[in-house]
Amino acid sequence: MHSFLQNRKIIFMLVFPGFAxxxxxxxxxxxxxxxxxxxxxxxxxxxxFIGQENFKNVLQDGVFWISxxxxxALAFFTVxxxxxxxxxxxxxxxxVGGKSEKFFRTVFFIPCIISIIVTSKMWVNIYNSQYxxxxxxxxxxxxxxxxxxxxxxxxxxxxxxxxxxxxxGFGWALLIYYAGIKGxxxxxxxxARIDGANxxxxxxxxxxxxxxxxxMVNVIWAVISSLKQMETIYLTTNGGPGNASQxxxxxxxxxxxxxxxxxxxxxxxxxFVIVCLITVLLLNRVFKTEEY
Amino acid sequence: MRNNRKLVVLLLxxxxxxxxVGGFNALAAxxxxxxxxxxxxxxxxxMGKLEQFLIDNYMKENADINIKVEALQDEPYKxxxxxxxxxxxxxxxxxxxxQPAFFNPIMSSGYAAELDPDDYKGYDFFPGSLNGFSxxxxxxxxxxxxxxxVLYYNQKLFADNGxxxxxxxxxxxxxxxxxxxxxxxxxxxxxxxxxxxxILYQDLVIKExxxxxxxxxxxxxxxxxxxxEELLAAAEDLKELVDIEFFQDSFIAxxxxxxxxxxxxxxxxxxxxxAWESGLGSDENFSExxxxxxxxxxxxxxxxxxxxxSTDMMAWNGGGYxxxxxxxxxxxxxxxxxxxxKPENWARYAWQMGVAIPAQKYDxxxxxxxxxxxxxxxxxxNNATSISGTPWNDAATPGFKTDSQTIIxxxxxxxxxxxxxxxxxxxxxxxxxx
Numbered sequence: 001m002h003s004f005l006q007n008r009k010i011i012f013m014l015v016f017p018g019f020a021x022x023x024x025x026x027x028x029x030x031x032x033x034x035x036x037x038x039x040x041x042x043x044x045x046x047x048x049f050i051g052q053e054n055f056k057n058v059l060q061d062g063v064f065w066i067s068x069x070x071x072x073a074l075a076f077f078t079v080x081x082x083x084x085x086x087x088x089x090x091x092x093x094x095x096v097g098g099k100s101e102k103f104f105r106t107v108f109f110i111p112c113i114i115s116i117i118v119t120s121k122m123w124v125n126i127y128n129s130q131y132x133x134x135x136x137x138x139x140x141x142x143x144x145x146x147x148x149x150x151x152x153x154x155x156x157x158x159x160x161x162x163x164x165x166x167x168x169g170f171g172w173a174l175l176i177y178y179a180g181i182k183g184x185x186x187x188x189x190x191x192a193r194i195d196g197a198n199x200x201x202x203x204x205x206x207x208x209x210x211x212x213x214x215x216m217v218n219v220i221w222a223v224i225s226s227l228k229q230m231e232t233i234y235l236t237t238n239g240g241p242g243n244a245s246q247x248x249x250x251x252x253x254x255x256x257x258x259x260x261x262x263x264x265x266x267x268x269x270x271x272f273v274i275v276c277l278i279t280v281l282l283l284n285r286v287f288k289t290e291e292y
Numbered sequence: 293m294r295n296n297r298k299l300v301v302l303l304l305x306x307x308x309x310x311x312x313v314g315g316f317n318a319l320a321a322x323x324x325x326x327x328x329x330x331x332x333x334x335x336x337x338x339m340g341k342l343e344q345f346l347i348d349n350y351m352k353e354n355a356d357i358n359i360k361v362e363a364l365q366d367e368p369y370k371x372x373x374x375x376x377x378x379x380x381x382x383x384x385x386x387x388x389x390x391q392p393a394f395f396n397p398i399m400s401s402g403y404a405a406e407l408d409p410d411d412y413k414g415y416d417f418f419p420g421s422l423n424g425f426s427x428x429x430x431x432x433x434x435x436x437x438x439x440x441x442v443l444y445y446n447q448k449l450f451a452d453n454g455x456x457x458x459x460x461x462x463x464x465x466x467x468x469x470x471x472x473x474x475x476x477x478x479x480x481x482x483x484x485x486x487x488x489x490x491i492l493y494q495d496l497v498i499k500e501x502x503x504x505x506x507x508x509x510x511x512x513x514x515x516x517x518x519x520x521e522e523l524l525a526a527a528e529d530l531k532e533l534v535d536i537e538f539f540q541d542s543f544i545a546x547x548x549x550x551x552x553x554x555x556x557x558x559x560x561x562x563x564x565x566x567a568w569e570s571g572l573g574s575d576e577n578f579s580e581x582x583x584x585x586x587x588x589x590x591x592x593x594x595x596x597x598x599x600x601x602s603t604d605m606m607a608w609n610g611g612g613y614x615x616x617x618x619x620x621x622x623x624x625x626x627x628x629x630x631x632x633x634k635p636e637n638w639a640r641y642a643w644q645m646g647v648a649i650p651a652q653k654y655d656x657x658x659x660x661x662x663x664x665x666x667x668x669x670x671x672x673x674n675n676a677t678s679i680s681g682t683p684w685n686d687a688a689t690p691g692f693k694t695d696s697q698t699i700i701x702x703x704x705x706x707x708x709x710x711x712x713x714x715x716x717x718x719x720x721x722x723x724x725x726x
Binding site: 042043044045124127128129130149150151152153154157237238240241242243244254255257258259260261 | 370371374377378397398400401403477483484486540541542543544545550554559689690691693694695698699701702704705706707708
């Protein structure tokens with residue numbers, strides 16, 4: 001066995017397929033993106049090499065920063081609202097047990113298995129100012145003064161779309177917490193009960209600390225998907241009004257494919273990858289220092 | 293190992309046989325296949341139906357021709373079109389928009405085949421309708437329709453509420469206020485798409501100045517958007533329209549279908565849209581009451597010296613066709629294009645089926661069976677004393693299109709003042725000039 005793994009040919013054969021996939025599916029496209037990012041290519045016809053011009057312009061582009069800020073807002077609300085809620089519901093689900101546990105588990109997960117096109121269009125209709133459910137319900141409850149132009153008002157549109165995205169992602173967050181809770185060892189809880197711990201103490205001294213790896217994975221995932229957000233925005237507001245609800249992936253798509261500024265779009269995508277990498281590094285560091 | 297090798301050999305042999313047989317089949321049939329890329333996915337109604345009808349007729353008349361149609365909605369069409377151009381694999385004949393923002397890069401990069409203007413001498417295209425399909429004096433495509441903006445309105449809603457159909461701009465404002473007071477949305481507008489708002493702004497510029505060239509001069513930066521009184525007056529008009537709630541609530545978030553349905557379901561009194569909606573009066577999805585009561589007026593003009601009248605119109609030639617310069621069956625594709633666009637084909641059927649107002653002379657094809665709306669639209673066009681040409685957002689680069697559409701949306705959503713909007717328009721124009 002030892003000599004088998006020392007054979008260079010065998011090592012090469014084992015490593016090569018994975019390495020080749022990584023090179024062609026990840027490194028090569030990123031390299032190509034960097035190259036196109038340094039050109040003024042429109043996507044059609046000839047291109048000129050213009051060096052770092054695009055990258056400089058992206059960093060001075062107000063919309064780039066608005067998009068980043070919006071992604072940060074989405075990540076923030078997901079982490080402080082959606083995740084605690086998902087955790088609480090996962091705990092409650094675990095407590096309920098029996099048939100209702102299965103039932104509610106399915107109900108919570110339904111939004112995640114419906115196509116994003118369907119849920120996005122459904123929300124566009126719910127938010128509609130003329131016939132939308134939300135404004136109608138507010139009217140019925142005598143709360144007419146709360147009626148809003150949910151997707152038309154630049155001041156609230158971001159919150160409206162954040163709510164949609166949190167709703168769409170809630171099932172996943174809940175499922176991961178639920179799976180984590182199901183995997184916790186029963187004996188620790190038994191010991192806590194014998195020691196006379198109340199349920200509040202059990203939650204904060206046992207469940208949450210034991211769930212830390214799950215929370216970490218879930219939070220990193222939530223932050224990264226906030227940065228990558230594209231489909232829901234494209235289908236609801238397309239970043240509008242103006243760029244009030246713009247996100248990076250949607251913006252780079254508009255630049256590359258509507259404005260025919262393919263080079264510029266690539267420059268955004270390269271900076272986008274860098275932002276994602278930095279975020280993951282930072283998050284890993286945050287969670288690492290808290291490990292014990 | 294040996295078994296595996298046999299299997300591979302067998303597979304390769306079978307693939308080869310299939311290819312050879314397939315090849316022989318194609319040769320035996322002796323058919324020429326023309327790939328047709330269309331932006332009209334509904335092949336059972338409207339212009340898509342007409343396009344398919346002409347394609348089927350052509351195949352009947354030419355047994356050796358096989359036409360393979362691929363059709364997508366506008367936006368997916370544009371995306372796939374880009375993929376095709378990037379790979380230099382454009383289908384043999386394809387739909388285009390004869391506007392600089394879309395067609396200029398295609399013509400200048402040599403993707404479209406040059407057409408011979410002599411072929412179209414008897415085709416009776418309206419003067420100027422092929423301008424957007426020409427580059428450096430050479431012709432690369434043919435226009436399908438004449439597009440112009442009108443104010444569709446619901447006669448019943450006007451009559452029931454005692455509101456006068458507007459003939460002047462002031463009456464339009466009065467009518468809008470009257471409908472608002474009764475809780476009816478005055479005008480259905482798809483602000484999410486932005487381009488209708490761009491077009492409305494240009495219409496207001498025409499009505500404020502009586503000068504069709506003014507906005508194009510500003511795009512060329514011969515004059516500044518921000519320094520011009522009439523461009524500012526039109527921006528202030530647009531702001532006033534938003535302020536008096538001229539459009540339905542949350543119009544900024546409404547897409548094409550939402551605005552169209554609002555009008556069709558008689559929830560809005562008017563609808564500012566192009567003549568390509570001439571089928572509204574026969575759309576079975578809407579009630580009979582609506583279909584009987586839909587009519588149109590030209591967008592009203594302003595009173596006063598030097599101001600534009602309702603006959604100074606927003607009109608242009610948008611959709612059309614071109615042939616790929618790298619097509620292996622270029623000659624056949626051009627023949628097909630010429631067949632489709634013959635006046636007795638496209639112009640005649642487009643008018644008689646009521647699916648569009650052609651870009652060619654069509655009065656010889658009047659039958660007397662036209663719908664009221666069709667006749668009305670035709671009258672409006674015939675009364676035009678001046679027409680604009682390409683909408684300003686489409687009149688420069690693709691980047692200018694995105695920028696001008698973003699800033700008009702910001703302006704309509706109240707995120708920019710008229711002055712800020714004009715300054716942003718100057719910036720976008722300067723960028724486009726570079």
